[in-house]
Amino acid sequence: MLTTTLLVAALGAALPSQDAAAEAPGAVATLVLTGGRVVVVDEAGIEAEAIAVNGDRILQIGTVDEIAGLVGDDTRVIQLDGRLAIPGFIEGHGHFFGVGDAAMQLDLRQAASWDQIVAQVEAAAKELPKGSLIRGRGWHQEKWTKTPMDAVDGLPHHRTLSAVSPDHPVVLIHASGHASFANAAAMELCGINSETADPEGGEIVHDAEGKPLGAFRETATGLLRQAFLRARQPDPRRVARLAVGECLRKGVTSFQDLGAKFSELGVLRAMADAGDLDVRLWLALREPVEDLNENLPGAKVTGYGNHHLTVGGIKRSIDGALGSHGAWLLEPYADLATSSGLNTVTIEDVRACAEVAVQHGLQLCVHAIGDRANRETLNIFERAFGDDAARKGLRWRVEHAQHLHPDDVPRFGKLGVIAAMQGIHCTSDAPWVYRRLGADRAESGAYLWRDLLDTGAVVMNGTDAPVEDLDPIASYHASVTRRLSDGSTFFPEQSMTRMEALRSYTISNAYGAFEEDLKGSLEPGKLADIVILSKDILACPDDEILDAKIDATVVGGEVLYERK
Template identity: 50%
Template structure:
């Protein structure tokens, strides 16, 4: 009898509590029984989250939040699974990611022969004159060095033999060099007399023969020929292809737990399309973008910028992108001292410094963030100097959060300058272990040990690190980049690269969530599971804070939620 009375008392209390709430106070969705890592220092862990209108309305225990359940509330039971804020890709190329899923993709190839075979198969299906395009090869990641070769690069002969009727353009994984076959070089007008353009190099053998590799600004020779081909295609076909690429990029990100993407440089036509998609509710994840044009193209064309929180926070463009050097793998990183394996050569300054300074002035005048690609230690020092000049000339402007994109190789004297000026180090964890096999060969042991991907040194200085993958340079999968960040090991063979510079689990999660949000002035809206913020989450098969190192790359994305809606769900969830 007493048990029955207790039951009715609890039922009455529960009914009374529900009746005390109006319909618009109930949650749209309740996520319960979870192991939730919030990235919120005031409430680091929780069991449940209540959502309404795409926002978090409460965080706490399952028992407490069930009071917000109404007749139409959807309940998602995590059954103890790990949930955290959705991953924010801190530096990638969104349309480039999409195109990499349309064209040939060499990210997982291990030999030149494998690449030649893939091109041969594509050529067999192509119409005569049709360009074959791909990306993702890296000569330092092949199991064997082709013979003959120059600096590890093969000659074009085998490639040209399987594609005689089709021009071929294969971009390096870094995007800072490309391989062309004989047909492409013929259309580009490349001969033995073709000079190296400023900031680039046509790689030649000892007899002066172009072997097919074009580094940095020399890529423009082949790009121009490809652009001529593209000009002959219908605008309708090119537009359709672009939207298909964006659709594929969205799908790829969402299935890998990425809820926001910071796009590292787009042209005006792409930015206009992103803005329209956001306004029309056609984006499934949030885009934060940088404008990428020359100074002359931008100086009179920044009216209306920055564009912030378009389409319910789905699109923002508040930054400008430039660059000063290339990539280490393609000998393009601009160094203070010469490469160990290319004597007397210190890399490439790819954009004239006066141009970069002019663009920095544009960013300052238009209240936009400045984001400059700098990989080598000399490149990073030059960018820090440019920023320092701008900050000194504009002391009234504070909290600018200007960024250096990549910041891979630093002189130790420059590390404190990031903190002193409040510069964001936008670094990609996966680059460290991806490049690790050849970094010492390029830089030598001491430069590699002290200044290559020096996350620990930067974090100990109090520098904000924004993490990512630079997709399609690397796989957009944040779990692989997270693993690299906390172990400094390659997932395939265990090769470890100066582990004293690794991040803690908590630091790495912060760099992929709230750190990236801060780097885009969006920390008040997303990046943590906090009341009032966006309901952007990822549910994973493993607890990233407490699982073993070996379990991290084995983790699976079970669910991705953006704006309170499930955008991806694994079959076994």
């Protein structure tokens, strides 16, 4: 255990400047957490027994006795009683408004069969006025215990769904967000029939008679626009507040939103101005190139609202998802030999975004899941960097990087490209990855955390919420065990160590947004974003990690959530 004196010497001048109150002799803490295991998550591996906060910044860490000297009459003291205190979790890839919106529609994630989903829709149809849209999210055909009758590629026919909802358009979004399912009323409302052509980068799935099955892959979901307009538009502030509440309950103090809109930015700025944005947001905008060029000069913000809002990136999706056969592969799917997936935006569009990113000093964040999608993305990055060594410090990101050709793995570290991955996707997808890719491609290319780390690449972590639950504990557990719900493991040699997984959820995610000087570790002078856990996830047995609860979430020195 390092004393405070040694700790300050070890951290040194590399730390950001502390607030004046924290630097002044005799400074008094506003908040103290004491009597536990405080893990700094710094390069030196420093740990302590207590931590003191002054205002929104970390003042000092040290022993119980050392920190006791910083307690004043108005200091709030929380006894850790041996519990673990770590930096607040940073969600490295999610969809902020999607998290809030998911709470306002049918949750289909736990459905074990198509029949259960039909039953949920039937119940909703009895409650809602005729003509109103029924929305749902989270279904996944690979998680059902049986294949529906008349299925095509495992996807159900709309017949049973339409029978229970003849007076309501229904649109149900796939768990991945890269496919959707509609009933007859929705397709009729949108003018979709046997003659409707597939849009570029998308596919309407047809039954044996050539009629629309009800399933829409990738960009084909856009054909259902008229049905979506039937939905009652909720107050975006309410949606954002629902997302904030979910973050705080799950110990997420910062959230990186991959795919934000200019309209959402206005809402978030207003909330930050009002002091109503209780988590820190980093946004990557997903807008047309012409809109980016026109609006970015007035929209780019850094550390707005006391470090609660930053526009830091541009998002593009070059392919779809593996589960919906939308991931763009170098070779056809093992279980769908007629398809190698879908290229959802053109190479030219991504290259144009690369130019905009360089011009405005933003990171380019490209969704790439299949091995061809990843190769094409790395090629675009490499071309944009050229011979300019400084451009390799731009920290451009590949979002997901789920399936890689082995030849492309070393390119991440060589180019300085960040792999923004999601641990929970591995164990969630593993039961059907073999079917999609075959055994050889699954072993050599699927979710290669260890191989990427060993080549010097930075690997981030997250959940892609609402695709998966926002819970960082579940994604952390998947990262260190790669254990499935049935007890089996999916290539466990690719697992992270406990500390690597914690870094991937804290300081590595901060690095992935150029924010490592502000957050991601509990070093004096940094923002006081802290989580208290009921169990020590760095030391407890593997099978107890999932039992860990978020006991408290601290953002900017304020305790914004406490578990009862």
